[in-house]
Amino acid sequence: MPTSITMPALSPTMTEGNLARWLKAEGDSVNAGDPIAEIETDKAMMEVEAVCDGVLGRILVPDGTENVEVNTIIGVMLLDGEDSSDLNNVDDGSSKGKVTSDQSDSQGEWTDVDTKDIADELTDQASSNTVQSSPPTSSQPLIDSETDRIGERVMASPLARRMAEQTNIDLKSIEGSGPGGRIVKVDIEAIQAQMSVQTADRIEDSHTDKPRHDADGVKEIRLSNMRKVIAKRLTESKQSIPHFYMTVECEIDQLLSYRKKLNARRTEHDLTINDFVVKAAALALQEVPEANCTWNEQSIVRYDNIDIAVAVSLEEGLITPIVRDANKKGLSRISAEVRDMAGRGREGKLMPNEYQGGTLTISNLGMHGVREFVAIINPPQSAILAVGSGEQRAIVKDGALAIATTINVTLSADHRVVDGTTGAKLLGAFRSLVEDPLTMLL
Amino acid sequence: MGNHNFDVVVVGGGPGGYVAAIRASQLGFNTALIERDSLGGICLNWGCIPTKSLLHAANIQRLLGRIDEFGFSAKELHFDLPKIVARSRKIASGLSDGISHLMKKHKVTVIKGEARLDGSDSLIVKGDNQDSKRITPNNIIFATGAHAMELPGTDVDDEYVWTYKEAMVPEVLPESLIVIGSGAIGVEFASFYNAFGTNVTMVEKLDYILPSEDEEISRFARKTFEEQGVSIRTGCSVNGIKCEDGLVTVKLESLDGRSSEIISASRAIVAIGISGNTQGIGLEENGVQIDKGHVVVDQWLHTGVGNLYAIGDLVGPPWLAHKAMHEAVICVERMAGVENLIPINQYNIPSCIYSSPQVASVGLTEEAARQNGYKVNVGRFPLAANGKALAQGEGDGLVKTIFDTTTGELLGAHMIGAEVTELIYGYGLAKELETTELDLIRTVFPHPTISEAMHESVLNAYSRAIHI
Numbered sequence: 001m002p003t004s005i006t007m008p009a010l011s012p013t014m015t016e017g018n019l020a021r022w023l024k025a026e027g028d029s030v031n032a033g034d035p036i037a038e039i040e041t042d043k044a045m046m047e048v049e050a051v052c053d054g055v056l057g058r059i060l061v062p063d064g065t066e067n068v069e070v071n072t073i074i075g076v077m078l079l080d081g082e083d084s085s086d087l088n089n090v091d092d093g094s095s096k097g098k099v100t101s102d103q104s105d106s107q108g109e110w111t112d113v114d115t116k117d118i119a120d121e122l123t124d125q126a127s128s129n130t131v132q133s134s135p136p137t138s139s140q141p142l143i144d145s146e147t148d149r150i151g152e153r154v155m156a157s158p159l160a161r162r163m164a165e166q167t168n169i170d171l172k173s174i175e176g177s178g179p180g181g182r183i184v185k186v187d188i189e190a191i192q193a194q195m196s197v198q199t200a201d202r203i204e205d206s207h208t209d210k211p212r213h214d215a216d217g218v219k220e221i222r223l224s225n226m227r228k229v230i231a232k233r234l235t236e237s238k239q240s241i242p243h244f245y246m247t248v249e250c251e252i253d254q255l256l257s258y259r260k261k262l263n264a265r266r267t268e269h270d271l272t273i274n275d276f277v278v279k280a281a282a283l284a285l286q287e288v289p290e291a292n293c294t295w296n297e298q299s300i301v302r303y304d305n306i307d308i309a310v311a312v313s314l315e316e317g318l319i320t321p322i323v324r325d326a327n328k329k330g331l332s333r334i335s336a337e338v339r340d341m342a343g344r345g346r347e348g349k350l351m352p353n354e355y356q357g358g359t360l361t362i363s364n365l366g367m368h369g370v371r372e373f374v375a376i377i378n379p380p381q382s383a384i385l386a387v388g389s390g391e392q393r394a395i396v397k398d399g400a401l402a403i404a405t406t407i408n409v410t411l412s413a414d415h416r417v418v419d420g421t422t423g424a425k426l427l428g429a430f431r432s433l434v435e436d437p438l439t440m441l442l
Numbered sequence: 443m444g445n446h447n448f449d450v451v452v453v454g455g456g457p458g459g460y461v462a463a464i465r466a467s468q469l470g471f472n473t474a475l476i477e478r479d480s481l482g483g484i485c486l487n488w489g490c491i492p493t494k495s496l497l498h499a500a501n502i503q504r505l506l507g508r509i510d511e512f513g514f515s516a517k518e519l520h521f522d523l524p525k526i527v528a529r530s531r532k533i534a535s536g537l538s539d540g541i542s543h544l545m546k547k548h549k550v551t552v553i554k555g556e557a558r559l560d561g562s563d564s565l566i567v568k569g570d571n572q573d574s575k576r577i578t579p580n581n582i583i584f585a586t587g588a589h590a591m592e593l594p595g596t597d598v599d600d601e602y603v604w605t606y607k608e609a610m611v612p613e614v615l616p617e618s619l620i621v622i623g624s625g626a627i628g629v630e631f632a633s634f635y636n637a638f639g640t641n642v643t644m645v646e647k648l649d650y651i652l653p654s655e656d657e658e659i660s661r662f663a664r665k666t667f668e669e670q671g672v673s674i675r676t677g678c679s680v681n682g683i684k685c686e687d688g689l690v691t692v693k694l695e696s697l698d699g700r701s702s703e704i705i706s707a708s709r710a711i712v713a714i715g716i717s718g719n720t721q722g723i724g725l726e727e728n729g730v731q732i733d734k735g736h737v738v739v740d741q742w743l744h745t746g747v748g749n750l751y752a753i754g755d756l757v758g759p760p761w762l763a764h765k766a767m768h769e770a771v772i773c774v775e776r777m778a779g780v781e782n783l784i785p786i787n788q789y790n791i792p793s794c795i796y797s798s799p800q801v802a803s804v805g806l807t808e809e810a811a812r813q814n815g816y817k818v819n820v821g822r823f824p825l826a827a828n829g830k831a832l833a834q835g836e837g838d839g840l841v842k843t844i845f846d847t848t849t850g851e852l853l854g855a856h857m858i859g860a861e862v863t864e865l866i867y868g869y870g871l872a873k874e875l876e877t878t879e880l881d882l883i884r885t886v887f888p889h890p891t892i893s894e895a896m897h898e899s900v901l902n903a904y905s906r907a908i909h910i
Contacts, residue, residue, distance in 0.1 A: 158876060
């Protein structure tokens with residue numbers, strides 16, 4: 001019996017993901033552990049690895065398919081001794097899509113297609129419980145009527161189920177009028193009657209998620225999952241979190257000098273200013289633990305661990321890998337971790353636990369010559385430090401004009417959790433550490 | 443009568459009435475049932491049950507007529523008509539007694555007498571000895587049934603021109619018989635008398651017999667009946683009946699009025715339909731609406747007047763006992779405030795005719811489906827290709843299924859042949875559960891049974907029947 005390859009759950013809460021691309025073609029030999037496909041979730045790109053040696057027999061969910069439910073069969077592996085004839089036991093999924101699209105055809109043709117559909121359904125039953133057919137219209141995201149196969153059970157008659165599929169009605173949104181609340185034909189008919197032209201248009205729109213090219217040079221760009229998440233979470237953050245901002249100017253001449261000395265002794269990559277900033281921020285939070293909190297609606301949650309997130313820009317967005325227990329780690333370790341996670345983040349290969357959590361994010365645009373800026377808090381965190389560029393500036397020191405290298409650091413804080421004085425204490429502690437880096441050793 | 447503080451009083455003790463009374467009692471209502479004649483109503487006493495007994499005898503007669511085919515021989519086989527009739531009466535009366543026991547068991551007070559509404563909330567009940575009593579219950583359910591319609595303008599001797607009632611208790615076998623009307627009742631009597639050698643002519647006003655059935659099934663039935671020797675005249679109306687010299691003479695006229703014909707026989711049966719027993723019980727006088735001989739009710743069987751309800755044949759077609767029983771339960775449960783009730787779906791009520799061959803159906807005919815705008819997949823499977831039917835010597839039959847091409851909904855199922863009345867519930871269940879063709883296709887039907895033809899018919903609707 002061919003072995004099925006299912007959509008993996010990359011995190012406990014993941015329910016669906018995009019199948020970005022296959023790394024193997026049908027007929028390719030694979031060994032256990034070989035990456036065979038890439039899955040894109042809201043933040044990460046993950047590889048699916050082969051669990052056994054064999055041949056990739058059939059690809060059931062093609063490259064670029066969005067919103068593939070976890071546990072959906074995406075492909076089939078043939079093991080030793082199996083050949084392509086064994087694939088006849090497997091639903092190729094391809095006839096399903098036709099069922100709805102061919103409905104307008106003449107009766108005869110429609111009947112033929114439908115017959116094939118039935119044959120497929122039957123062979124599903126005959127082959128294996130693990131080989132589960134994808135819903136006939138799985139390319140249409142509004143449909144969720146097969147949920148009961150893998151998740152929450154929706155009681156609906158087979159007829160109601162099919163009618164809902166055909167008209168893009170989400171069964172979970174319907175209260176059934178049949179025995180025991182079962183959704184029956186009349187319930188679907190009632191919804192269909194309600195569906196206005198407007199609704200129909202909206203559904204139509206949601207299907208046209210291919211980019212549209214207009215004649216006048218306007219291009220509509222499809223939203224990546226990451227872009228959708230950034231849009232959603234930052235809109236929520238800016239709209240629901242009462243941000244307040246405070247900026248300090250930190251002299252970093254000493255820091256630069258220590259950095260130079262340390263880098264001279266290092267054989268690995270150089271430490272960056274940002275590595276010092278991460279360490280200083282972590283130690284500042286250690287000094288001002290009341291700022292190491294998050295808002296939890298009914299309560300404030302304070303953390304013993306100090307996890308600092310570092311914003312890493314990507315080609316099409318950003319990701320915030322987290323340096324766990326940054327207060328307890330040396331600069332070298334922090335530097336190595338940030339570098340490693342940034343690299344993997346850019347490849348979309350971070351695991352969810354590497355970018356979820358934390359209480360404070362460092363966003364550094366200094367390398368782009370930005371002098372200072374304010375950032376939006378990355379929920380559920382309660383603060384973000386926006387770090388500007390290190391520049392030599394004229395400062396007044398002991399009543400005389402002097403030159404110092406400074407950076408402007410702006411704290412955005414959640415006023416529900418952090419008050420002005422707490423924020424000031426945190427920034428003050430941060431500045432002391434940055435300006436006198438030896439104290440970081442204490 | 444004793445306690446007059448009844449929660450529910452049911453007028454009429456047929457299948458609708460007695461079921462209503464039992465269910466009411468189960469739900470805790472203090473319940474009474476008023477019946478003027480025998481418990482069980484027409485169905486049990488003068489309809490469904492005794493005719494099934496007679497038709498079973500007819501089937502035995504038919505089988506005996508072909509014992510050679512099965513490897514038997516016998517000499518001097520005779521039938522005894524009075525015995526056959528007596529058996530049917532005995533079964534009917536036994537079941538009627540059974541209803542009496544059920545009433546006792548469920549503590550339903552049975553009142554013998556005729557009831558009439560007097561004011562919209564009370565009944566005057568006239569007993570056998572002409573005593574009258576007033577009952578003012580909280581709810582009244584009318585289940586007074588229906589009576590056979592008569593041919594307009596004919597005043598005939600019911601010794602010669604029968605209704606179902608006389609036809610059920612013949613003393614001697616008529617040499618010849620004219621059956622006017624080819625619905626379930628007409629066809630069943632035609633089949634019964636034909637089996638015992640009566641020369642039967644069946645007359646139908648419409649162009650085909652069994653007018654409520656699918657036309658293809660109707661044609662199949664006609665062909666089979668004609669092969670059995672029944673003479674069938676369709677598309678002609680009866681324009682006069684006369685009884686003279688011990689013969690019934692019926693004048694038939696074609697619908698366009700251009701041709702006419704006179705036929706005669708020893709007896710005639712009028713089976714042109716039934717009409718609700720709406721008269722003489724005070725319904726209209728108290729504001730209950732009557733339309734075309736039937737009480738008008740909503741989907742919960744409420745008349746719209748006070749706490750008056752009506753169920754069964756009284757409220758209209760299909761005139762079927764199982765419909766009446768189902769309505770009885772819905773009506774009483776609604777009264778009791780039972781939640782999540784679902785009104786009866788007319789399209790899921792099966793119909794059964796116990797002629798030889800039997801006819802059974804549920805849902806839309808092919809023609810009705812097309813008229814309703816459905817694009818349909820139609821499946822057919824002949825019993826001639828079913829092993830079990832052939833083994834029984836019953837290869838004459840057809841199973842036809844009609845599906846909505848778009849949704850796969852089973853719109854209708856129509857069967858003719860041996861035992862199909864026992865099989866139709868399968869499609870009824872499928873319809874009630876709203877299965878699609880896929881569910882029916884996936885269902886494992888046992889082999890060897892006639893029910894396999896039901897499966898094959900579905901397969902055939904999707905061009906994948908195995909055995910044809």
